[in-house]
Amino acid sequence: GENVEQHPSTLSVQEGDSAVIKCTYSDSASNYFPWYKQELGKRPQLIIDIRSNVGEKKDQRIAVTLNKTAKHFSLHITETQPEDSAVYFCAASRSNSKLTFGKGITLSVRP
């Protein structure tokens, strides 16, 4: 089955700096890669996703890049703000079926 790895487990950045979070996946047939944000005490919510026929996608301050050859994808957050502090999960699936998540990374944005 699919295995999604996410490293490191924590990341701390200064407000205004950029943050990059990386994930790798094992199943070359996976074609859908979402990123979820989970604030403390709340449910995970989708912030951006990408399909395997696209190399990059951007939405305001966040972007996701995909390297199918290396089987890794990354979340980029620019001009970080304190409200970006949360746990971020990457995931992978084949054709919108079983969704496998990484272990999550805790992002802290220092004011």
Added chain:
Amino acid sequence: DVKVTQSSRYLVKRTGEKVFLECVQDMDHENMFWYRQDPGLGLRLIYFSYDVKMKEKGDIPEGYSVSREKKERFSLILESASTNQTSMYLCASSLGPGRKGEAFFGQGTRLTVV
């Protein structure tokens, strides 16, 4: 507005009890999921259902079973609760294959087995 609702926010059960966690979605989604969330371990898939009465084991199905008799409802069953099943349980749903893949989560059920 999209809604996934789990029957309980907090639950305390005794070791050996049979426990039912219920999840209902109102979006006519084909896919439904049960995850378990533990610190440092992320979201681990217990079971996945892609249609009524259809299910697939996830990564940690041992000690759990599921039921999906209706499209909108997906139940997680702990046959004989044990203390190592104390955890946060999250239900999610999404559209089926070939369609927009966003998964919507319920608010979670924090289960404590004593």
